[in-house]
Amino acid sequence: MxxxxxxxxxxxxxxxxxxxxxxxxxxxxxxxxxxxxxxxxxxxxxFIDRFAAKIPGPPSYPLIGSGLEFIGRSQDIMEKFIKLNEQYGPEPFKIWLGSSLVLNVTKPEYIQIILNNSNILDRGKLSDFLSCVLGEGLLTASVPTWKMHRRIISPFFNSSHINILMPIFNEKCTKFIRNLKKELRNPESFNIWDYVVSLSFDTICETALGYRRGTQDNDKSEYLDSMTKITEQVNARFTKPWLYPDIIFNIYGKITGLNQMYENLIKFTDKIIKEKKTQYAQKKKPDHSSLNLTRNGKKQRKVFLDALLELNDEGANFSKKYLRDEVLTIMSTGSESISLTTCFCILMLAIHQDIQEKVYDEIYRIMGGGDRIVTIEDTVKFVYLEQCIKETLRLYPVGPVILRHLHDDIKLSNYTIPKDTTIFIPILVTHRLAELYPNPLEYNPDNFDPEKVVNRHKYSFIPFSDGPRNCIGQKYVMLLMKVLLSTFLRNYSVHTKCKMSDIKLKLELAIKNVHGYQVTIRPRDRTPT
Known part of the structure; x- marks a missing residue:
């Protein structure tokens, strides 16, 4: 029906x-x-909009802000950023990164006010992007966490503790010289980066973590390869506001393999922590005298990771993630800082043969023509070598930018900068201001002659930042570089076909040379010029 x-x-x-x-x-x-x-x-x-309306800056568009200014390869972005600073001059100018206002500040007197303000320690959301590389270690931690971490870590980077690391520094540098010997037979130039980064990573692992790893014996390290690829991907997020939302960046990470690369980092750091925990547990047993000795039969030196495990045992309750994040931060930032500055310095000395010979004459005058190892007393006398290192850091500071996020309004000369503004301090630009450094693009170690330094504003040179949240490892970095460069130059002269005009910088989490660090080496005859 x-x-x-x-x-x-x-x-x-x-x-x-x-x-x-x-x-x-x-x-x-x-x-x-x-x-x-x-x-x-x-x-x-x-308040931000009213303030921004009074400040010059590149064009801004909905959602993407000034993002169109930063499209292209990392070296193109670097060039565009430098041109923006040339266009707007030393006074502050604005950049919109998505809907976030960034104020670019380059004048030393302004920088001093910002970095010395104990209420301006937060590095803001842009700095949070680094957490996918370093977790929430000392570099990226929130202010309360940073203060706690800093108190724990500081004793391991004071002068007295660093000085006892000299035997390890000398051992690693001797191995570095031995590994370079095969390049004497190479008629073509080679990229010295691979040798230097292996040495610095190996040294950091042993001196800070108590982990002896022979990365200098391997052609590649999975950890170092993953770190390099990750920094390239994270750099894309800084310059592309459409990748700022976490949900979009997580999808981006799966597509690009970023997540898998991060797992490689985690695997290695967990291995170090696990081994150190096992050693620590063994030392707590009644009979552990043999485990208190190093390979040379001397009493074992306490390292940074030892201290964290002791504090954990005393009730600090550090999580596995906390330990991992600090290990990641120390390994990554330490090896990167040492490697980049050393490679740039070697390249500068290869380009400027007269300066290289002047450095060698100083080293020979202090150490003679023998094979004795470098001492702390020697490093204090390496005055001109230190000037060369500082001039390298002036032209090529490892961390190109310092970030600070305002939680309150601050007065800066004629400006009242509203809260929620991010302050962008491009160290590279400040270090190249013509009013501070005549002929600023030339490599001139005499810029750091004591008489010239005293007549410049203190904040005209800040390669390790400054103020309460400065780089905790700067003494460590400088000492190791002095030992490394003096040992290298005693054994080899270095040469290159590269010119200053050939150096093209790319902006990643650190400043790098697009073409690497191509040099040739020749054995020294151990006599001064």
């Missing part, structure tokens, strides 16, 4: 009108809701 339901046209029209009205009502509610949100955002940002 067929049953037919009859619906009158009037009823159908009424039903259709009902749903149409309902859809329209929902649409109106959504529009009103969005308008309210927009108005609230604009109200909350009214």
């Amino acid at each position: 067929n049953v037919t339901f009859y619906t009158s046209p009037a009823y159908s029209n009424t039903l259709g009108e009902f749903w149409q009205t309902k859809v329209e009502l929902v649409g109106y509610i959504i529009v009103i809701f969005l308008v309210i949100i927009w108005c609230r955002i604009k109200w909350n940002r009214r």
Whole structure:
């Protein structure tokens, strides 16, 4: 039996009108809701918008801000950023990164006010992007966490503790010289980066973590390869505001393999921590005298990771993630800082043969022509070598930018900068201001002659940042580089076909040379020029 339901046209029209009205009502509610949100955002940002309207800067567009200025390869971005600073001069100018206002500050007197303010220690959301590389270690931690971490870590980077590391520094540098011997037979130039980064990573592992790893014996390290690739991917996030939302960047990470590379880092750091925990547990046993000795039969030196495990045992309750993050930070930032500055310095000395010979004459005068190892007393006397290192850091500071996020308004000369502004301090630009350094693009170690230094503003040279949140490892880095460079130059002279004009910088998490660090080496005859 067929049953037919009859619906009158009037009823159908009424039903259709009902749903149409309902859809329209929902649409109106959504529009009103969005308008309210927009108005609230604009109200909350009214001080920032008023301030930004008075400050010059590149064009900005909805959602992407000034993102169009930073499209291209990392070296293109670096060039564009330098040109922006040339265009707007030393006074502050604005950059919109998405909806976030960034104020670019380069004058030393302004920088001093910002970095010395104990209430301006937060590095902001842009710095949070580093957490996918370093976790929440000392570099990226929130201010309360950073203060706690700093107290724990500081004793291991004071002068007295660093000085006892000299035997390890000398051992690693001797091995570095031995590994380089095969390049004497190489008629072509080679990239010295691979040798230097292996040495620095190996040294950091042993001196800070008590982990003896022969990375100098391997052609490649999975850890170092993963770190290099990760920094390239994270750099893309800094310059592309559409990757700022975590959900989008997580998808990006899966597509690019970033997540897998991070797992490689985690695997290695967990291995170090596990081994150190095992050693620590053994030392707590009644009979552990043999485990208190190093390979040379001397009493074992306490390292940074030892201290963390002891504090954990005393009730600090550090999580596995906390330990991992600090290990990641020390290994990554330490090896990167040492490697980049050393490679740039070697390249500078290869380009400027007269300066190289002057450095060698100083080393020969202090150490003679023998094979004795470098001492602490020697490093204090390496005055001109230190000037060369500092001049390298002036032209090529490892960390190109210092970030600070304001939680309160601050007064800066004629400016009152509103809270929620991010301060962008491009060290590279400050170090190249012509009013501070005549012929700023030339490599001139005499810029750090004591008489010239005393006549310049203190904050005209800040390669390790400054103020309360400066780099904790700067003494360590400088000492190791002195030992490494003096040992290298005693054994080899270094040469290159590269010119200063050939150096092209790319902006990643650190400043690097696009073309690497191509040099050739020749054995020294151990006599001064």
